[in-house]
Amino acid sequence: MASAEQKVKVVEHCEISPPPGSVPPTSLPLTFFDIPWLLFSPSQPLFFYELPHVSTTHFTTIILPNLKHSLSLTLQRFFPLAGNLTTPLHPTKPHLVYTEGDSISLTVAESTGDYFNHLTGHYPRHVRDFHHLVPQLEPPTVSSDPHTHPTLAIQITVFPNCGICIGFTFLNVLGDGRTFNNFLKSWASIFRLGIDSDLPVLNQFYDRSVISDPNGLEPIFLEEWWSLRTSQKEFMDTSRMGLKDMVRATFVMGPTHMEKLKQWIRTRSKKIFGSPDLHLTPYIITCAFVWACLTKARGIDNKEVCEELHYFGFIAGGITRLDYPVPTNYFGNCVAFGRPVTKRNELLGEDGIVFAAKSIGETTKKLDGDVLGGGKSWISDGKVLLGSELHVTVTGSPKVDLYELDFGWGRPRKIEEISIDRSRAVSLTESRDVEGGIEIGLALSKPKMDAFASLFANSFNDLL
Known part of the structure; x- marks a missing residue:
């Protein structure tokens, strides 16, 4: 390369x-x-x-x-x-x-x-x-x-x-x-x-x-x-995060893949949990797929701690979830934090995507019902998640439509979020070229990126 x-x-x-x-x-x-x-x-x-x-x-x-x-x-x-x-x-x-x-x-x-x-x-x-x-x-x-x-x-x-x-x-x-x-x-x-x-x-x-x-x-x-400030601690101490061997790449989850994966998740869910009634949006399906594949690609397979908990961090819009009106042109933050959890052995198993989707979907439903319900733990949850190789965090949103940013030169050829190099997060945005698709941005070491690419390419053949 x-x-x-x-x-x-x-x-x-x-x-x-x-x-x-x-x-x-x-x-x-x-x-x-x-x-x-x-x-x-x-x-x-x-x-x-x-x-x-x-x-x-x-x-x-x-x-x-x-x-x-x-x-x-x-x-x-x-x-x-x-x-x-x-x-x-x-x-x-x-x-x-x-x-x-x-x-x-x-x-x-x-x-x-x-x-x-x-x-x-x-x-x-x-x-x-x-x-x-x-x-x-x-x-x-x-x-x-x-x-x-x-x-x-x-x-x-x-x-x-x-x-x-x-x-x-x-x-x-x-x-x-x-x-x-x-x-x-x-x-x-x-x-x-x-x-x-x-x-x-x-x-x-x-x-x-x-x-x-x-x-x-x-x-x-x-x-x-x-x-945290007086103790000179931050969420992310990036000073020791080496970037020498890291690469970034983009993967696209298209609506056809999402629909096939959705049907597969529902079928497997019925066998595992006795009911296929999971909350499955394109965002949830993509996040579940990324969570399971990225955990496997990172090589986290210590069976001695198979019960260890893995977390997935994401943000959820608050303007549409609060029980009082906030103008859409309000200047400031109005998002909540979600932290689904699943066990390591569940996430790394053949049905890891199903367990991931179930956990993310249930957390999303809780936020829909009470977006501030878990608010007291937002900062403490964040300290566990950010910069971790064990857990997964996503940044960005496919709903923001950044590829529509036109200065008169047409749509952007490409969008990259550089902060994920050090935060170890996954960036998500809408797809530029695939209608209804989602672009997944990753920054990993070359071996782990190759492993993720292989899982991404082969998972549909293996599962569907």
């Missing part, structure tokens, strides 16, 4: 702010939905676009000025992205704070090699080939109280005569995938159509009082966050 050894040279670096005087100084307190995300590493999505005739000069002189201007106009409506996260030294609530002149970092770079097609493939590629495309957040200011953390950085890399890559690094505490998608779609629409066009969601809803905390989760989360 060839490595692109991707290199770039910086062409320009600038700061982008909302138009002067367009946004008043604002401070937004975090809600209990936001606080757990203080302990997560930033998300790092990359969007690749084909522009076969683009040159660096053409991009910087013709395209870039409009990108900057449209980004500034978009930040007027999404101003916390240009602001900072403030975390006090004493145990009080952090805030998202915007003051006049706050900005985001925008870097423009040029690829020094012709690697665009290589990077946008589905086959295994070295994880290091992508890291030059990821923007770096400015380090936090920790010399005063409160500490101040920039929340978003953007890098646009030009691949001459091939295309461009728009990369983001952003703190998840800003908002969930719905919020970030609203920002991206608004920026793309303003760039493509102009500010006076009939644009999708532009004005965001910032009133935090819309979020009710009937279970008293906020003080619990603040205390847990403060305890």
Whole structure:
């Protein structure tokens, strides 16, 4: 497998702010939905676009000025992205704070090699080939109280005569995938159509009082966050996670496979549990398949601990599950956490996918009935899951439709989530080319990736 050894040279670096005087100084307190995300590493999505005739000069002189201007106009409506996260030294609530002149970092770079097609493939590629495309957040200011953390950085890399890559690094505490998608779609629409066009969601809803905390989760989360922060512990200590031999690859679960797998799960469920009545959505089926296959691919087969519990972490949208209304243009997080569990011997057996689907489906039903029911354990559950080789966590959602992000250059050629290199999570998004399909993004060592690819390719033949 060839490595692109991707290199770039910086062409320009600038700061982008909302138009002067367009946004008043604002401070937004975090809600209990936001606080757990203080302990997560930033998300790092990359969007690749084909522009076969683009040159660096053409991009910087013709395209870039409009990108900057449209980004500034978009930040007027999404101003916390240009602001900072403030975390006090004493145990009080952090805030998202915007003051006049706050900005985001925008870097423009040029690829020094012709690697665009290589990077946008589905086959295994070295994880290091992508890291030059990821923007770096400015380090936090920790010399005063409160500490101040920039929340978003953007890098646009030009691949001459091939295309461009728009990369983001952003703190998840800003908002969930719905919020970030609203920002991206608004920026793309303003760039493509102009500010006076009939644009999708532009004005965001910032009133935090819309979020009710009937279970008293906020003080619990603040205390847990403060305890972890003062002990200098985080969910993920990535400093020792080696990336040297890791590769990333994409797999697509199509609707035909999902339907066949669904029928097989129902048949096996009837024999195992006495009833085929399982909650099986395309998302649940895909997650169950990934959970079972990835556990096997990782080589976790110690029979002496066959009763050991394995967990699967996922997020569930709260806006449609809460018993009170939250506007769809609410700026912030509004997602819950689910943690299905099954035994090792069940997961590694021939019916591992069935046990996985049953557990994920039951957890989803519980969230449907009471989305905040297990809320008190969200942070403690997360500490067990993240960065683990034993358990599996997924990030992203096929419902966000990121492949519809069109700046006027058509749909993205490929989307990659780079943060999974260190978090060991699995990324999920809708399929670009298979209607109703789901793309599965993985970052594994080469032997484990080969094992997963074999399981993915052969499982349908073996099971169906």
